[in-house]
Amino acid sequence: MMPGLEEQRTLESGYVTLDDLRRHGNIPPDEVLESRAVPIFDCIEEIPCTPCRDACPTGAVIMPTMNDKPRVNWEACTGCTLCAQACPGLAITIVNIPFGKKVLKDPAKALVSVPYEILPIPKKGERVALYDRGHRYLGEGEVFSVIRSHKYGTVLINVIVPKEIALEVKFVEVIRDE
Amino acid sequence: MLKFDRGRPIVINFNGKPVKAFETETVAAALYASGVIKFGYSAERHRPRGPFCMIGKCSQCLMRVNGYPHVRTCITPVEDGMVVEYEEGHDAELPLPTKEMLVKREDLEYDAAIIGAGPAGLSAALEASGMGARVLVMDQSPVPGGQLVKQTHKFFGTKETFAGMRGFEIAKMLTDKLRDRENVDVMPSTQVIGYFRREGSLAAFRTDGLGKYTLLRIRAKSIIVATGAMERSLVFPGNDLPGVMGAGAAQTLMNVFGIRPADEPLIIGAGNVGVIVAYQAVQAGIKVKAVIDIAKKSAAYLVHSSKIRRMGIPILMRHTIREAYGKGRVEGATIYKVDDNFHPIKGSEVDIEVDGVWLAVGLTPSIEVLELMEAGIKFVPELGGYVPLRHRNLETTVPGVFVAGDASCIEEASTAMMEGRVAGIAAAMKAGLGGDEHVKRMKEAIKWLDEFRSSPHYRRIREGLFKVTLEGGAS
Numbered sequence: 001m002m003p004g005l006e007e008q009r010t011l012e013s014g015y016v017t018l019d020d021l022r023r024h025g026n027i028p029p030d031e032v033l034e035s036r037a038v039p040i041f042d043c044i045e046e047i048p049c050t051p052c053r054d055a056c057p058t059g060a061v062i063m064p065t066m067n068d069k070p071r072v073n074w075e076a077c078t079g080c081t082l083c084a085q086a087c088p089g090l091a092i093t094i095v096n097i098p099f100g101k102k103v104l105k106d107p108a109k110a111l112v113s114v115p116y117e118i119l120p121i122p123k124k125g126e127r128v129a130l131y132d133r134g135h136r137y138l139g140e141g142e143v144f145s146v147i148r149s150h151k152y153g154t155v156l157i158n159v160i161v162p163k164e165i166a167l168e169v170k171f172v173e174v175i176r177d178e
Numbered sequence: 179m180l181k182f183d184r185g186r187p188i189v190i191n192f193n194g195k196p197v198k199a200f201e202t203e204t205v206a207a208a209l210y211a212s213g214v215i216k217f218g219y220s221a222e223r224h225r226p227r228g229p230f231c232m233i234g235k236c237s238q239c240l241m242r243v244n245g246y247p248h249v250r251t252c253i254t255p256v257e258d259g260m261v262v263e264y265e266e267g268h269d270a271e272l273p274l275p276t277k278e279m280l281v282k283r284e285d286l287e288y289d290a291a292i293i294g295a296g297p298a299g300l301s302a303a304l305e306a307s308g309m310g311a312r313v314l315v316m317d318q319s320p321v322p323g324g325q326l327v328k329q330t331h332k333f334f335g336t337k338e339t340f341a342g343m344r345g346f347e348i349a350k351m352l353t354d355k356l357r358d359r360e361n362v363d364v365m366p367s368t369q370v371i372g373y374f375r376r377e378g379s380l381a382a383f384r385t386d387g388l389g390k391y392t393l394l395r396i397r398a399k400s401i402i403v404a405t406g407a408m409e410r411s412l413v414f415p416g417n418d419l420p421g422v423m424g425a426g427a428a429q430t431l432m433n434v435f436g437i438r439p440a441d442e443p444l445i446i447g448a449g450n451v452g453v454i455v456a457y458q459a460v461q462a463g464i465k466v467k468a469v470i471d472i473a474k475k476s477a478a479y480l481v482h483s484s485k486i487r488r489m490g491i492p493i494l495m496r497h498t499i500r501e502a503y504g505k506g507r508v509e510g511a512t513i514y515k516v517d518d519n520f521h522p523i524k525g526s527e528v529d530i531e532v533d534g535v536w537l538a539v540g541l542t543p544s545i546e547v548l549e550l551m552e553a554g555i556k557f558v559p560e561l562g563g564y565v566p567l568r569h570r571n572l573e574t575t576v577p578g579v580f581v582a583g584d585a586s587c588i589e590e591a592s593t594a595m596m597e598g599r600v601a602g603i604a605a606a607m608k609a610g611l612g613g614d615e616h617v618k619r620m621k622e623a624i625k626w627l628d629e630f631r632s633s634p635h636y637r638r639i640r641e642g643l644f645k646v647t648l649e650g651g652a653s
Contacts, residue, residue, distance in 0.1 A: 047479050065632075091485075
């Protein structure tokens with residue numbers, strides 16, 4: 001923030017908090033979070049927009065009319081990431097907490113898929129700075145893999161992050177050596 | 179994320195000096211790319227001026243080109259060896275061309291003539307031509323697509339309006355489809371300048387090259403006005419400095435031509451346009467200092483504003499600009515905070531170093547052609563200003579003349595496309611084409627528009643439309 005200006009951490013200025021998302025039912029219960037990959041929709045307004053619903057292969061994104069907020073049927077969701085690739089608002093991250101234990105053999109870690117549209121695209125193995133919804137620095141992560149979707153055009157960066165901040169991570173930036 | 183095919187490098191001459199350009203650029207873009215941001219001087223006080231809109235609607239980029247005065251450099255393609263000069267002292271009388279102009283004449287006849295090749299006009303052309311109508315689509319720009327061509331973000335909306343596709347991809351898809359149809363003529367670099375009421379025909383001129391024009395008389399059974407809108411300015415000292423421009427103009431330079439209009443701009447207006455342009459600026463490698471807005475709450479979709487918040491671009495609500503300053507170009511701006519009644523809060527002024535001020539403070543419908551036609555017009559702030567009265571099928575008070583897109587109401591590209599569909603079907607029907615299935619298709623499109631506008635985001639639009647929608651027409 002520039003000197004003399006105070007940062008506004010308000011919904012009115014586009015800053016959404018985890019509490020806002022919880023209130024809107026966009027954060028799944030702990031047992032779901034612990035058991036599989038789930039999409040976190042930073043989408044709590046009634047706007048005419050349906051690509052996430054249209055992309056979902058299992059009908060897990062519930063949206064009766066185009067203006068309804070997306071609701072996820074956690075039981076039907078397979079964590080396939082297509083909604084995150086399709087979302088024009090880059091509003092969806094996929095949080096995969098069991099990935100730490102199952103794949104990385106490190107239960108303190110989780111995998112977060114972050115939609116990304118800035119060049120250069122981070123590469124596998126690169127260290128990245130992790131930021132929250134208001135660009136607050138959260139720590140470092142590592143790019144595990146990159147999903148490039150020809151159909152939807154938005155790249156997903158799969159990042160290994162400390163499990164306790166998995167729900168907070170919303171943006172990454174490659175750390176470049178000076 | 180974009181690839182630019184600039185084409186062959188060429189050289190133009192600017193005020194006696196050679197300037198490198200690429201053949202796909204406009205004169206204004208080529209000059210901007212080479213660092214020229216001063217496009218002329220004001221007549222009385224000799225203040226430097228720079229382009230504001232970049233889409234042929236303001237008059238800030240006029241220059242003398244190859245001896246022809248008052249050329250809109252932003253919509254004039256560069257040619258090798260072109261001679262571009264400042265115009266001096268054109269306050270008293272119109273400058274005369276130093277060369278003779280060639281003017282040909284042509285008479286044309288169509289079922290539907292569409293003015294504007296943006297999302298509304300192109301969609302209307304697809305619908306009407308699909309019903310068998312002979313269609314002409316005109317646009318003053320050398321490239322069809324309207325403002326879709328600079329929209330690099332994925333669109334919201336539904337499948338019907340190609341949600342998930344990026345705007346420039348939609349423009350390409352629509353123009354490709356039209357190109358394949360024998361009953362459609364797309365005519366770029368063509369501007370409508372008159373309307374003959376008795377015979378219902380249009381007068382237009384097509385620029386076939388500098389100094390070469392074709393004067394057209396176009397008879398059509400129906401006319402669709404899809405002329406879009408123009409960006410608004412804001413009143414503050416220094417708002418005429420080069421570097422102050424519409425956010426859409428910055429978007430044109432970045433996304434159409436791959437030029438960075440500034441390195442550290444300030445954006446005024448945190449609606450969808452302001453925050454989307456801020457996002458695209460980051461994609462272009464530009465550091466946006468802040469997006470400020472005098473309102474309490476950002477009018478943008480939360481998903482759009484959150485996108486730039488997480489990248490670290492501040493959105494400062496209840497802030498506005500005091501002035502922009504600098505020697506010959508923007509070098510800084512003073513912003514301040516306002517209270518609940520929009521009065522300045524004492525001591526809240528902050529000077530920030532910026533090299534651009536981009537205005538995203540709304541748009542005004544371009545309704546000049548409808549005014550020429552003496553269509554019923556009403557001032558409706560909710561819809562962006564003066565807009566035409568219209569029936570549900572988008573026919574104005576002039577029989578056979580329809581309106582669609584931002585010229586009817588400042589809204590979204592998605593709604594412009596769907597309005598284009600409605601107007602296109604209605605215009606073809608007016609020309610005696612179509613059947614029951616087309617009535618059905620039009621009703622579906624109207625229903626889609628109603629549903630889209632039922633979002634709490636579009637309450638003001640709904641209220642505005644209530645004031646200008648007439649009884650009758652398809653419902």
